[in-house]
Amino acid sequence: MKTTTTTFLLQPLPKSFGAIVTNVKLAEIDANLFDQLYQAWLKYALLIFPGQHLSDAEQVAFARRFGDLVKGLEAAGISNVMRDGSLRDAPDDDMMKIIRGNMHWHQDNTYMPIQAKGAVFSAKVVPTAQGDTAFADMRDAWDALDENTRKKIAGLSAYHSLAHSQKEIGEETKSGNSEYTGYGLDVENTPLRPLVKTHPETSRQSLAVGRHAFGIPGLAPQESASLLEELIQFAVNDERRTYQHRWHKGDVVVWDNRCLLHKACAWDYSEPRVMLHSRIAGNPASESAASS
Numbered sequence: 001m002k003t004t005t006t007t008f009l010l011q012p013l014p015k016s017f018g019a020i021v022t023n024v025k026l027a028e029i030d031a032n033l034f035d036q037l038y039q040a041w042l043k044y045a046l047l048i049f050p051g052q053h054l055s056d057a058e059q060v061a062f063a064r065r066f067g068d069l070v071k072g073l074e075a076a077g078i079s080n081v082m083r084d085g086s087l088r089d090a091p092d093d094d095m096m097k098i099i100r101g102n103m104h105w106h107q108d109n110t111y112m113p114i115q116a117k118g119a120v121f122s123a124k125v126v127p128t129a130q131g132d133t134a135f136a137d138m139r140d141a142w143d144a145l146d147e148n149t150r151k152k153i154a155g156l157s158a159y160h161s162l163a164h165s166q167k168e169i170g171e172e173t174k175s176g177n178s179e180y181t182g183y184g185l186d187v188e189n190t191p192l193r194p195l196v197k198t199h200p201e202t203s204r205q206s207l208a209v210g211r212h213a214f215g216i217p218g219l220a221p222q223e224s225a226s227l228l229e230e231l232i233q234f235a236v237n238d239e240r241r242t243y244q245h246r247w248h249k250g251d252v253v254v255w256d257n258r259c260l261l262h263k264a265c266a267w268d269y270s271e272p273r274v275m276l277h278s279r280i281a282g283n284p285a286s287e288s289a290a291s292s
Contacts, residue, residue, distance in 0.1 A: 008033065010040060016140035016241045017260070018046040026252060027058040034065050041066075041118075042202055045256040046135055046243070053250035054122055056276060063120040063278035066254070070109065070116060072183065073279040078102075078264075081125070081272045089269065094180040096269075097171040101162075104169065105136065105232055105261040106210040108279060110160040110193060111184050115287040116257045117280040123247040125274035131267035134244040138206040139259050141235035142196065145207070153195045157290055158213040158228060160191050165211045191289030192217070195231070199258055200286035206259040207235055235261065247275075258287070 008024035019040060024033070026049060041047050054062065056075050063069055080088045080096065088096050109116035121133070142150075162184040166173045173185060195216075197208040209231045216224040236242055244265065245253060255262060257280075267273055282288075 008037070012044065013046075013243055015137070015239075015243050017044055017137040018048065018135065018243050019044040020048045020050065022050065024049070026052050026062050027054060038066070041254060041256060045137065045139070045260050047254050048245060049252040049254075050248065051250045052122070052252040054252060059120055059122055059252070059276055059278055062252075063254075063280060066120070066280045067117055067283075068281040070279040070281045072181065073277065076277045076279070077274065078277050079125075079272070079274040080269055081274055087270065087272060094173050094182075097166065097173045098180055099264065101166050101169060101171045101173075101211075102264045103266060104165070104211040105236055105263045106165070106212055107208070107261060108257050109184070109282065110208075110210065111162040111165075111187060111191060111212045113187075113189075113191060113289055114282045114284055115193070115289075117282045117287065118255055118257045119280060120252065120254045120278040122252045122276045123249055123274075124276055125272050126247045126249055127267040127271035127273050129267070130265060131273045132244045132246050132265040133253070134242060134263050134265060135255060136236045136261040137241040137259070138197075138208065138235055138261055139199075139204050140241040141207040141231075141238075142205050144238070144241075145234070150196075153227075153231070156195045156216050156218070157192050158195060158209070158224070159215040160193055160210075160212040160289075161187070161214065162212060163187075164190075164214055168214075169211075192291045193289050197258065200283065204259065207231060209235070210261050232261075258282075 009022045011020045060075050082088055108119060193208060195208055197206050209228055213228050
């Protein structure tokens with residue numbers, strides 16, 4: 001692969017994380033340029049590439065440079081458009097239940113035995129308004145916690161379950177009545193994960209909570225739920241460590257799922273929104289659950 005540029009332009013967001021990258025064509029970058037992008041990704045955790053217009057195959061090829069992809073999620077469409085071109089509007093449509101569930105802060109695959117490393121996400125069709133994706137820096141959240149809270153949660157873990165989180169918000173998903181495959185709903189053993197995560201490549205610590213977390217061992221259910229909600233709200237209610245991306249057709253983002261939360265934002269479902277998600281598989285040595 002050959003690139004027409006020798007470098008790229010990087011503009012950090014006015015946040016604790018994230019950067020906009022221009023002067024680069026992702027479908028043409030060579031190994032040296034990718035290595036530079038990868039180091040920027042580790043530093044900023046979220047890279048935004050406006051106007052790339054990657055084909056599905058080009059996106060998959062780019063995502064594979066970060067590592068193996070999660071089987072079945074190499075190029076997963078996340079959309080309110082059905083295969084026949086009509087829009088989903090049934091309240092019991094499983095795909096819409098998952099889409100609405102993803103409008104709560106989470107990390108990908110924490111409910112699986114191995115958490116995802118990251119994701120490449122692109123916009124194919126965008127609504128005229130709304131439909132953003134929001135991100136939150138959990139490294140900065142950990143750094144901002146007071147010492148007493150750090151000590152309190154340092155040895156705690158929580159179970160993670162997609163089936164549980166969907167049920168909690170009234171979007172219980174059984175699969176079978178839509179194109180949704182049921183991924184993550186019938187995990188045999190519920191993973192247990194620490195509330196504090198050390199990044200395997202940067203060694204930075206981050207707060208590891210999200211909508212899939214529940215049932216901290218040693219705490220009463222209500223105490224556990226209150227603590228987890230308190231930690232999420234602490235993390236996401238500071239503008240310094242949150243960013244909401246307004247999509248334009250052709251945009252590509254890649255985020256580090258090991259230290260960011262993310263969520264979809266609502267839009268007018270009478271308008272189509274078509275996104276392509278390529279999920280980067282986690283390293284079993286660092287992303288496996290404490291137990292499952």
